[in-house]
Amino acid sequence: MCALTNPARTPWRLRVPQRLRGHPGILIAGSVLLLIALASLILPALSPYDYFTPQLDLISRPPMLRGGHLLGTDPLGRDLLIRVLWGCRISLLIALVASLISVMVGVLWGAIAGYAGGHTDALMMRTVDVLYSVPFVPFVIVLTMLFGRQLWLMFVAIGAVSWLDIARIVRGEALSLKRREFIDAARVAGVHGARMIGRHIVPNLLGVVIIYATLTVPTVILFEAFMSFLGLGVRVPLASLGSLIADGASDMQAHPHLLLVPATVLATIIYCFNFLGDGLRDLLDPRKQA
Amino acid sequence: MSTEALLQIRSLSVHYPAANGRAAGAVQALCGVDVDVAAGECLGLVGESGSGKTAILLSILGLLPPNARLGGSIRFRGSELAGMPLKRLNEIRGSRIAMIFQDPMSALNPYMRIIDQLSEVPRVHGGLSRRAAEQRALELLEAVHIGEPQRRARQYPHELSGGMRQRIMIAMALIAEPELILADEPTTALDVTVQAQILALLQEMRGRTGAALLLVTHDLGVVAQLADRIGVMRHGQVVEQADCLALYEHPQHEYTRSLLAAMPRLRLPA
Numbered sequence: 001m002c003a004l005t006n007p008a009r010t011p012w013r014l015r016v017p018q019r020l021r022g023h024p025g026i027l028i029a030g031s032v033l034l035l036i037a038l039a040s041l042i043l044p045a046l047s048p049y050d051y052f053t054p055q056l057d058l059i060s061r062p063p064m065l066r067g068g069h070l071l072g073t074d075p076l077g078r079d080l081l082i083r084v085l086w087g088c089r090i091s092l093l094i095a096l097v098a099s100l101i102s103v104m105v106g107v108l109w110g111a112i113a114g115y116a117g118g119h120t121d122a123l124m125m126r127t128v129d130v131l132y133s134v135p136f137v138p139f140v141i142v143l144t145m146l147f148g149r150q151l152w153l154m155f156v157a158i159g160a161v162s163w164l165d166i167a168r169i170v171r172g173e174a175l176s177l178k179r180r181e182f183i184d185a186a187r188v189a190g191v192h193g194a195r196m197i198g199r200h201i202v203p204n205l206l207g208v209v210i211i212y213a214t215l216t217v218p219t220v221i222l223f224e225a226f227m228s229f230l231g232l233g234v235r236v237p238l239a240s241l242g243s244l245i246a247d248g249a250s251d252m253q254a255h256p257h258l259l260l261v262p263a264t265v266l267a268t269i270i271y272c273f274n275f276l277g278d279g280l281r282d283l284l285d286p287r288k289q290a
Numbered sequence: 291m292s293t294e295a296l297l298q299i300r301s302l303s304v305h306y307p308a309a310n311g312r313a314a315g316a317v318q319a320l321c322g323v324d325v326d327v328a329a330g331e332c333l334g335l336v337g338e339s340g341s342g343k344t345a346i347l348l349s350i351l352g353l354l355p356p357n358a359r360l361g362g363s364i365r366f367r368g369s370e371l372a373g374m375p376l377k378r379l380n381e382i383r384g385s386r387i388a389m390i391f392q393d394p395m396s397a398l399n400p401y402m403r404i405i406d407q408l409s410e411v412p413r414v415h416g417g418l419s420r421r422a423a424e425q426r427a428l429e430l431l432e433a434v435h436i437g438e439p440q441r442r443a444r445q446y447p448h449e450l451s452g453g454m455r456q457r458i459m460i461a462m463a464l465i466a467e468p469e470l471i472l473a474d475e476p477t478t479a480l481d482v483t484v485q486a487q488i489l490a491l492l493q494e495m496r497g498r499t500g501a502a503l504l505l506v507t508h509d510l511g512v513v514a515q516l517a518d519r520i521g522v523m524r525h526g527q528v529v530e531q532a533d534c535l536a537l538y539e540h541p542q543h544e545y546t547r548s549l550l551a552a553m554p555r556l557r558l559p560a
Contacts, residue, residue: 181391182397184353185389188383189411189414191410195410200399203402204399204401287400
């Protein structure tokens with residue numbers, strides 16, 4: 001009797017910290033990400049170097065333990081470690097804000113379209129189709145021409161494009177969810193409108209959304225890298241991981257560390273996000289309890 | 291008729307036109323059904339699968355798929371449910387007419403705790419505060435004989451057994467004290483011992499609240515226990531309607547006789 005009923009004693013929500021122990025992957029990936037984020041916030045303030053002052057006597061030094069520049073310097077003699085940390089700051093910020101925008105807009109849009117069906121669905125999804133067919137790069141160029149090169153513009157530009165995928169996926173899920181019996185049961189109970197979408201549809205989309213959101217974060221980081229590569233992203237001398245990689249790639253043969261260091265950091269971040277998403281999906285599903 | 295029944299269904303027909311508009315693929319699910327349910331009465335609808343039992347329930351609550359064409363009239367306490375605007379229908383659904391589904395596992399939201407699902411109904415209809423609604427939910431859990439209601443209330447549907455889930459469904463249907471409860475094969479997904487408990491519970495709840503029950507099942511044993519009157523359905527029509535005892539003892543229609551004959555009986559050798 002006691003052994004059988006024990007696991008259900010505490011409510012599921014309160015058991016999350018305890019259940020984390022069953023998923024060491026989440027803990028590791030999460031702490032690596034946290035470490036990178038904290039380092040990028042704190043270390044630049046403590047360092048004697050900054051990301052913009054050139055030191056022409058220290059051009060393109062390889063990584064070394066002595067001499068102060070742990071990861072070497074770039075072709076203008078700036079400390080690479082500090083520049084990579086600043087790059088992490090920018091890239092993580094863009095990744096989180098843009099993904100958040102795209103997930104929120106995409107989930108709401110898709111859930112409403114899928115649940116409402118009929119003409120509403122058709123209208124909303126054709127809007128998505130039209131936006132999908134707008135070429136991304138000219139769109140960003142027009143935006144930068146109108147507003148100048150500003151950081152918030154990147155949030156808007158990337159957020160505006162990446163929610164479209166989520167909206168489509170969520171709509172498809174919502175369509176099949178709508179046919180499930182518990183949605184009928186809720187309808188019979190008189191539930192409708194915002195409450196139906198907020199409490200019955202969206203929570204049941206959680207698994208798909210989390211997976212897709214963590215897939216969006218790396219895409220967004222790469223998007224930003226691509227825009228920086230085209231000269232549409234962050235403004236020099238500020239750097240993002242994408243622009244650092246772009247710069248490093250042009251000097252790859254003579255000074256491989258300029259490419260390897262930011263590329264390794266970017267790969268680590270993306271890997272951790274993927275891992276985190278996978279674990280979170282299992283962790284947040286009340287049916288998959290360890 | 292001077293006094294109108296609680297639920298009065300007249301020449302109800304439901305058909306699904308074929309996708310290409312030709313007559314060949316169209317399906318006639320219901321054809322000229324007349325059914326009355328008086329206040330406090332239990333009407334059992336029996337028939338083989340595909341005979342249109344469930345289609346009646348779905349059309350009462352406006353749950354038919356969007357391509358279904360509905361004809362005839364469904365009057366509940368004098369107001370016409372067929373073609374009623376969704377806004378008014380939502381005021382009736384859950385509060386005055388409730389439904390119990392066949393499979394409680396798929397009819398409960400897997401991401402919501404029991405207490406949240408139960409208290410949703412009074413919150414939507416009565417405008418009750420969260421606290422009051424949860425209090426009411428706990429009362430209902432006790433009423434349907436769920437042990438340790440405080441603990442069960444905080445659990446998720448998958449943590450409960452099948453019989454317990456069906457009790458939750460019944461609690462959910464009863465929470466707003468409806469006048470009419472529709473039950474779609476409420477015991478089919480359960481094993482036999484639990485079936486008996488659930489039937490007893492339904493009987494008890496009916497006695498307590500005085501709600502009318504429209505019970506759909508293919509199990510003649512189930513209706514015999516609960517129903518005051520029985521309607522036998524076949525091919526989208528009600529072929530015979532009679533009081534429970536009369537139907538078992540003097541079946542009038544050929545199909546009713548064969549249905550009764552198909553029921554296995556336990557005969558001990560003399």
